[in-house]
Amino acid sequence: MAMSKRKxxxxxxxxxxxxxxxxxxxxxFLADWGxxxxxxFNTDIAAxxxxxxxxxxxxxxxxxxxxxxxxxxxxGLVLALMKLSSVAPxxxxxxxxxxxxxxxxxxxxxxxxxxxxxIAFQVQxxxxxxxxxALGGVGAAYMAETIRAGIQAVPKGQVEAARSLGMSQGRAxxxxxxxxxxxxxxPPLTNELILLTKDSSLIYILGLFREQxxxxxxxxETLSRSPSLTPILIAGLCYxxxxxxxxxxxxxxxxxxxxxxxxxxxx
Amino acid sequence: xxxxxxxxxxxxxxxxxxxxxKNIDLTVSRGDVxxxxxxxxxxxxxxxxxxxxxxxxxxxxxxxxxxxxxxPDVDIDAARTKIGMxxxxxxxxSHLNVLANLTVAQRKVLKxxxxxxxxxxLHNLERVGLSExxxxxxxxxxxGQQQRVAIARAxxxxxxxxxxxxxxxxxxxxxVGDVLGVMRQLADEGMTMLVVTHEMQFAREVADKVIFMxxxxxxxxxxAADVIGNPQEPRTQExxxxxxxxxxxxxxxxx
Numbered sequence: 001m002a003m004s005k006r007k008x009x010x011x012x013x014x015x016x017x018x019x020x021x022x023x024x025x026x027x028x029f030l031a032d033w034g035x036x037x038x039x040x041f042n043t044d045i046a047a048x049x050x051x052x053x054x055x056x057x058x059x060x061x062x063x064x065x066x067x068x069x070x071x072x073x074x075x076g077l078v079l080a081l082m083k084l085s086s087v088a089p090x091x092x093x094x095x096x097x098x099x100x101x102x103x104x105x106x107x108x109x110x111x112x113x114x115x116x117x118x119i120a121f122q123v124q125x126x127x128x129x130x131x132x133x134a135l136g137g138v139g140a141a142y143m144a145e146t147i148r149a150g151i152q153a154v155p156k157g158q159v160e161a162a163r164s165l166g167m168s169q170g171r172a173x174x175x176x177x178x179x180x181x182x183x184x185x186x187p188p189l190t191n192e193l194i195l196l197t198k199d200s201s202l203i204y205i206l207g208l209f210r211e212q213x214x215x216x217x218x219x220x221e222t223l224s225r226s227p228s229l230t231p232i233l234i235a236g237l238c239y240x241x242x243x244x245x246x247x248x249x250x251x252x253x254x255x256x257x258x259x260x261x262x263x264x265x266x267x
Numbered sequence: 268x269x270x271x272x273x274x275x276x277x278x279x280x281x282x283x284x285x286x287x288x289k290n291i292d293l294t295v296s297r298g299d300v301x302x303x304x305x306x307x308x309x310x311x312x313x314x315x316x317x318x319x320x321x322x323x324x325x326x327x328x329x330x331x332x333x334x335x336x337x338x339p340d341v342d343i344d345a346a347r348t349k350i351g352m353x354x355x356x357x358x359x360x361s362h363l364n365v366l367a368n369l370t371v372a373q374r375k376v377l378k379x380x381x382x383x384x385x386x387x388x389l390h391n392l393e394r395v396g397l398s399e400x401x402x403x404x405x406x407x408x409x410x411g412q413q414q415r416v417a418i419a420r421a422x423x424x425x426x427x428x429x430x431x432x433x434x435x436x437x438x439x440x441x442x443v444g445d446v447l448g449v450m451r452q453l454a455d456e457g458m459t460m461l462v463v464t465h466e467m468q469f470a471r472e473v474a475d476k477v478i479f480m481x482x483x484x485x486x487x488x489x490x491a492a493d494v495i496g497n498p499q500e501p502r503t504q505e506x507x508x509x510x511x512x513x514x515x516x517x518x519x520x521x522x
Contacts, residue, residue, distance in 0.1 A: 161358035161417075164319055165372035165424060166348035175375055179362045 038228055045230040049222055056211060057218035058238050064200045064214055065242075067128065068135025069193055075136060076143030077178075083148050094144065101141035107202050110134045114206045127212060131203050139196045146188050150181035190250035194243045215239060271330075272297040272428050272459045273318060278327035280313055287313045289483040291327070295428070295476075300460045302470035302491070305480035306506055311463045314480070315430050318461060319350040332427050348376055351421030351429040355436050357413040359405040365392070365416050366401040369423045377424065384423075391419040395449050411442030415449055428459040435466060467510060471495050479503045 003011075082094035101109060113134045118124050125133065154177050162172035182189075201216035208214075213221060219235030273295040280288040287310045295301050303311045316322040317329060320336050320343055329336045334346050360368050369388035373379045379387070392398050395415035405413055414434055421429060431450065435443040447469050454460055454473050464470060470477050470491055477494040479487040479502070487500045498504045 155358075157354060157356050157358035158360065160321055161352075161354065161360070162372075163344075164321060164347055164350070164352035165420070166344045166376040167372060168344050171375060175371060176360055176362075180360075183362060 040229050040233050042226070042228040042230045045222070045226050045228060046234055049218075049231060049234050053215070053218060053234055053238060057213055057215045057235070058241065060212060061197065061200055061214040061239075062242065063128075064131045064135060064203060065193070065197045067132040068139055068200065069196055071132045071136030072139030072143055072196065073189075075140035076147050079140060079144035080147035080151060081173075083144065084151060098141045098144050101138050102145075106134075106138045106199050107205060109138050110202055110205050113137065127206065127208060130206055131200075134203060134206070135196060135200060138199065139192065142192050142195070143189065146185050146192065147181065150185035151177055153184050154180045187250045187254040190246055190253065194246050194250075197239065197242050197246070270297040271295070272299075272332060273461065274328075274330040275314075275318070276328045278314070278317060278329065279325045280310070280317060280322060281325045287483055288317070288324075291483075291485060293478070293485065295459060295461060297427075297459050298457045299475040300454045300458075300462065300473050301476045301478060302474035303461065303463045303478045303480060304465070304467070304470060304495075304506075304510075305478075305486075309480040310483045311480045312432055315432050315461060315463050318428075318430055319347050319352055321352070344376070348372075348424050349427045351424060351426035353414070353417050353421055353429065353431045353434050355433040357405075357410070357417045357437070359413055359417055359420070361405050363405075364401070365397070365403050365405070365408075368405070368416060369420050372420075373423055387423050387425075388419070391422045392416070394422065394452075395419045396445075409442060410438045411445040414438065414446045418446075418449055418453075422453075428461065429453065431460065431462040431464070433463050433465065435464070465510065467495055467507070479506065481506070 079094045079097060082090040083098070085091055085094075114130060117133075158176050158180065159172050162176045163169070167175065200214055203214065204217040204220070208217065210221075215235045215238050219231040222231035223229065271294055273293070275291055275293040278288055278291040278293075279286070291310075291314060293301075293314075303314065305311045313322055317324050318331060318336075320329075324337060327337065331346065332349050334341060336343065336346055359365075360371065363371060366385065366388055369391060370381070370384040373384035373387060374381065377384075389398065389401065392401055395418055397412060397415055397419070400408060400412060400416070405416070408416065418429075418434075434450070435446050438446065443466070447466060450460070450462070450469070451473050462470075462474070472491075474491045476488060477491045478485055479494055479498070479500070481502050487494055487498060487503045493499075494503065495507060498507055
């Protein structure tokens with residue numbers, strides 16, 4: 001066999017193209033496209049979902065996610081600061097919270113908050129507050145660890161410079177460390193926003209009214225009156241409207257972070 | 268002119284079992300430039316960092332501008348506003364542009380109005396020759412420019428004494444001169460300065476007093492012409508021989 005290594009690698013590559021083409025052609029010819037289309041894409045059903053899938057379901061998904069993310073970010077920051085605190089009980093509380101809510105399925109947490117909290121504490125929250133507490137409470141556990149890592153990644157010299165200018169520990173944290181930490185963790189934080197967007201599908205357990213449906217509940221509800229899976233496909237595509245741009249944003253921020261090039265920021 | 272600005276007596280500092288400073292006494296008069304030289308590990312940076320309490324002394328007394336920093340009840344944040352510090356690695360706030368780096372502490376700590384803070388900042392940028400960089404981000408500047416901004420940032424607090432911790436050690440050789448030039452100008456204007464440095468030329472020309480440290484002690488101190496020009500202690504002689512003429516000596520057994 002007098003074939004050079006490079007030549008052989010080239011033939012192996014051609015062979016892979018060949019196999020791929022054969023597989024694609026086989027699938028294309030053997031599949032029953034009509035059946036698939038009936039199962040997943042019925043244009044009439046798809047059309048019937050508009051405009052509510054956007055004006056109600058997508059809107060609600062975005063509202064729920066935004067509320068959960070906002071609350072989760074605030075609580076996550078508090079937990080991260082507690083975890084870095086010199087007061088030991090703060091660290092213990094934060095650790096227990098983070099480990100518990102990270103280790104338990106979000107669905108169970110939602111059930112606990114929806115059914116358990118009103119009984120245990122004799123309070124009835126409005127639906128949006130429940131959603132915010134449930135999604136944010138779970139999101140905070142994940143974000144706390146990310147924020148803590150970000151705070152610790154800010155060079156020690158930044159704090160020393162701030163302190164030597166007369167800033168107190170807290171002032172240096174707020175003015176110098178936290179803004180820089182958030183720049184560092186923007187890419188992973190964007191990823192957590194994506195995860196939270198998908199987790200918002202679990203709040204169907206909170207038994208919402210029709211006008212409170214988010215994408216998954218809306219899709220399932222339409223599905224129950226439909227002979228095809230079209231509503232699920234449409235709902236899924238709607239999630240991509242949110243998550244794809246966020247994914248690009250995350251990668252853009254990551255790239256910008258590694259090259260260190262930053263646009264001017266006004267004073 | 269002999270008013271005391273910094274007075275250190277019996278200063279000790281240990282990191283765990285490691286004794287870095289062993290009984291340091293040092294007095295700096297107002298308007299004086301004191302250069303601290305010595306081999307790495309001699310404790311000179313630790314000494315400097317004790318002067319604004321970035322390091323907490325294990326013993327001894329430090330008085331700066333009439334305030335005893337080692338008093339447990341001292342308002343250290345207030346005291347630090349009068350003590351400017353310049354670091355080897357610049358430590359500019361990387362998320363803020365140059366002007367904001369110079370105004371942030373004026374605004375948040377000294378509570379100066381925005382207009383005044385900006386005016387003070389621009390004046391000090393001019394002093395270090397970087398007026399045109401006010402709206403640049405630190406990452407867009409060369410090392411020498413960043414260090415000059417760091418000096419301007421410290422000056423914007425109107426300090427009574429400036430501490431320099433090896434301010435040119437992280438710079439490319441051709442950028443060292445810019446920073447030393449700014450420091451010399453500052454010295455000429457009468458600023459009280461404590462400078463940890465390896466720049467013997469600067470120490471010789473600018474310092475009113477040179478201190479040679481080794482092993483946690485002040486081994487020799489006096490006018491630059493004496494300590495650098497005509498050292499008396501063997502440790503000082505050997506150190507200076509190596510620093511001033513590095514290629515004509517064998518491997519060191521110092522430190």
